[in-house]
Amino acid sequence: MKCGIVVFPGSNCDHDCYHILKHVLHLDTQWIWHKDETLDTFDFIVLPGGFSYGDYLRPGAIARFSPIMKSVIDYANRGGRLLGICNGFQILVESGLLPGVLMDNAGQKFICKNLTLRVDNNQTPFTSQCRPGEVLKIPINHGQGRYYADDETLKRLVDNDQIVFRYCDAEGNTPETANPNGSLDHIAGIANQAKNVMGMMPHPERCADPLWPEVDGQTIFNSLIQSSLTPS
C-alpha cells in the first residue's frame, strides 16, 4: 500500500503525518513536492497541516495554484482518496473540492488544545473503523477553522451525509460550549458527495503515536488503510 504526502512551502505537519504513516503504521509513504506536475499512483494522499505560503492572502488561497494541485484535483475527480488536515482542509475548500469556507475563529485567537468530536458518518473511507456517533479525542490547532456555508450548501451537506465530524462534549452532545471556533452546525470535518475527499480541522496525526496514551487519531488512518484494501 502506498500513500503520498504533499509538501507545500510552509507545510509543517508534513513530518508528523510522515512519521505516523511510515514509522507507526509502516506504510510505503512518499513525499510529493509542490513543484511537481505529475502524480505517481497512490492508495491515498494527504494534504498536511501548516501554513502553506505563510497563509498569506487567505489560508490555502495560494497553495491551490501550486503546480501539483492540478494533478491532485484530477486524482480526486477520478475517485482517489484524499485527506486534508487543517491547512489541507483549507486548501481543499479553496480549490473547490469541498464546499464552504473556513473563517477566522469566533474568538479571534489561534487555538491549540485537545477536544472531542463526534463521528456523524462512519460510512466513509476515512471513518469506516469508527462506531456511529463515536466520540474521538483529537486536538485542534488553527486560527481559521470556523466553517461556514450558505443555507443551501448546508442543507445539501446534511442531506448527503457529508458532515463527517462535529465538535462535541465528552458525552457526544453539542452544546454551544463544545464549539471551539464558532463553526456552523459544529462542523469539524466534511466529505465531498462521493466521500472520497475529506477535510477536517482536527489533527489525527497528533494522537496516533502509541508513545502517548491517546491514539484516537489512528482510527482515521486505519480506516483509510482498510478501505484501500478494498477497491474503490
Add this chain to the structure above:
Amino acid sequence: MTASTPIPITPVMVAEHGLSPEEYARIQELLGRDPNLVELGIFSAMWSEHCSYKSSRPHLKTLPTEGPRVIQGPGENAGVVDIGDGLAAVFKIESHNHPSFIEPHQGAATGVGGIMRDVFTMGARPIALLDSLRFGDLDHEKTRYLLNGVVKGIADYGNCVGVPTVGGDIYFDACYKGNILVNVFCLGLAKADRIFLGKASGVGNAVLYVGSKTGRDGIHGASMASAEFDDATEEKRPTVQVGDPFTEKLLLEACLEIMKEDWVVGVQDMGAAGLSSSSFEMAERAGMGIELDLDAVPRRESGMNAYEIMLSESQERMLFVVEKGHEDDALAIFKKWDLDVAVIGRVTDDGIFRARENGAEVVNLPIKTVVTGALKCDRPTQKPAYLSEVGKLDLSSKEIPERGDEALKRLLASPTIASKQYVYEQYDHMVRLNTLVLPGSDAAVLRVPETRKALSLSVDCNPRYGYLDPYTGAQIAVAEACRNVACSGAEPVGVTNCLNFGNPENPEIMWQFQEAVRGLGDLCRFFDIPVVSGNVSLYNETKGEAIYPTPTIAVVGLMEDWSLHCTQGFKQAGHRIGLLGSTLEELGGSEYQKLFWNECRGRPPQLDPKTERAVQRLCLDLIRQRLIRSAHDCSEGGLAVALAESCFTGPKPLGADLVLSGGMRADALLFGESQSRIVISFSEDALPSIESLAKQAGVPFAVVGTAGGSKFQIKIDGNEFINEDILTLEDIWKHSLGLYGNRVAG
C-alpha cells in the same frame, strides 16, 4: 546617492550615533584617520552595548562555561551540549524587550525568529520554544494591549514556522510598566559531529547572502536597544523590524538541507547590526578578511545606499561561507526553496573588511579593531541606597488572618500565579510530535526522536527576590529552574541566561548586575552545570525608572528514559501527599506580601545550595525508582498554592485533605515562599521507602495529607484554616488570566 562625496563627520553626528567623544577619539586613533559616514554607522552598531557587551563582558567572564558535555560554550550563535547517542542539544535564550514595548506584535515575533535562526545556524533543527515574559501591573492602561500583542506575535511566528512553544513563565509587576521583557528560548537538536560555526575561513571562499531581501527596516535597532526610553520612544517604531515567518520556514528547511554538504564552511544569522555584525564577526573568528560587493545584495527597494545596506536589520537573512567552486550547488538548493540568494563577496587573508558600491570602495576597516576594539567599560558599582530601606520588614506589626480561604483565592487569581492556559492555547505546543508533557506542569518534557531519551526545559526568574537581593535572586532563579527540571525527572545539563537590567551607567544598576552574575556563577559552579550561552539586555529603564533585576535562567535537563518522566498533578484519589524540604517563616518578596500589604520588602527566601541539591537529588531518586506519582515545586504563592495546583492539574481535578503542624505564622506557613521544597504524591505502600530515602539524604520529609474528595481543606494544629470547593478554586485559577486578556476595555 553614492558615498563618493565624503561627508565630514561632526560631533553632532557622532552623538546621534550613540558614540561618546572618547569613543570617537578612539576610532580616529585606531584608524589613523576620520571614518566616513558608513564606517561611523558600523562602529555605532558594533560598539553598541547590544553588540559589544562592553559593560557586561568583564562580569560574564567569571561564569563557569565548561564541562564534559559542553561542545560549544558562549561566543557562538548558541551553546551546544552533548546528550549522547551522537546527538547534541543546541540552545540559547535572547531578549527582544525594547522592540516589543514599542510594537508588541512585531517585536515579539521577530524575537522568536531571531532566536530560532541562532539555533538553526548551528546545524540544529529547532524543536521547542519557551517564552519568559514580564509585564506591568494589570491596572496599567497598556498592559492588556502589550500582553495580547506579544502573545499573538509569538503565536503568529512560532506556529507558522512549526516549532512548538512548550512553556515559559509570565510575571506582572509595576516595575515593568515602562519596559516589558520578552525573553525567548529555543532548543534544537543536531548531530554532535555536524555543528556549524560562524567562521569565514579559507581565502577565496564565497560569501553568500540568502533569505529575505534587504529593506530599510530596523536600521539602528542595535543602538535603540542600547539606550533608555523616554517620551519620544514610540516615535522609534520604524526601527522595529517586521517578521516574515514563511520565509523563516523556507530558510530553516533550506539551511538544514545545505548543511548536509561538506562544502559549507560557516554561517551566521544577520541579527542585530545585520550584514555588518555577521560579516565582521565571522571574519574575526577565523582571523580573516572579507570583501563585499554591496551592489550584489538583494534589495527590497531601489535607491538604498551603502549605509542602509550595511545597517539594515531586515529579518530572515543569513550569511553563508561556502568553498569556492560550490557556489552553483549552493544557489541551486536555495533556489529550490524560492529564497533570494546571491554571491556577494569573498574571504580574504588580510584581516580587512572592504565593501564596494558602484565599483568604489566605501568601507575599509580593520576587522579586529571593529570587533574587539570597543572601549572596555569597567563601570563603577555602588550598593543601591534603596536596599537599606526595603531590607526592613517587621512581621510582628502585620495581622495574621484567621482563615486562609480568601487569601488563597486572591493568590490563585493573581495573574502571575493563575493558569497560563489563556496564553499557551494560542501557541502550537504539539507540532513535531515530541511534546511528552504539555504546558502547565513545572517543566516541559520533549522526547528525543529515535532514542529512549527526553529533554526537560524550564525557565525562571522571580524579579522581586532580585530587587531585594540580586545575588540571592539569581541563585534562586537557577535553583528553581533546576528544581522544575528535577520534578520532571531530568538532570540539568546546561544553563542559558538572559540578564535584563536597567542603565549600566548608573553604578547602582551595575552593582545589581555584578551581584546577580556572581550569584548565577556561584550556584552553577556548585551544581556543576555549565552556562553555555546567554544574552544581556541593559537600559531597561524609562525616565530613570529601572526594572527590577531580572536574570532569567533557562535550564535544559536530560533523562535517559522518557518513560520515567513525572508531572505535577495528583493522579488519583487516595494517594498520600508529602512535602520534601522545610518551611521557614519567610514572607519577604512574596506574592502574598505584594497582594495583601502592597509592598516588596525584607529579605528574599534563603537559599542553601547544599539543601537545594539534596532535595533535588532525592526527588530524582524517587522518580527513577517509581516511588512517587507527582512532584511539584513550591514557588510563588507558597505551599498552599502548590498543593492546590497539584489538585487541578492531574487527569481530573481532585480535592485534598491536608493537616499541617504550625510553629509559625499561618500565612507564612501556607503562603511564604521558602525555597527547596517539593510537593509529592505517592501510593501508601511507597511510604516506608520514601521515608528511608529521605532520611539517608538528610532531607526533611512530612506526610501532609491525602488526595481526593471535592474539597480543598487545610487544618493547622487541628484548626481549620482553609475549606473550599476544589472546583471553585480551579475555576478562579484557570480563568483569571483569560478574563483579563479577553476583556474588551477598561
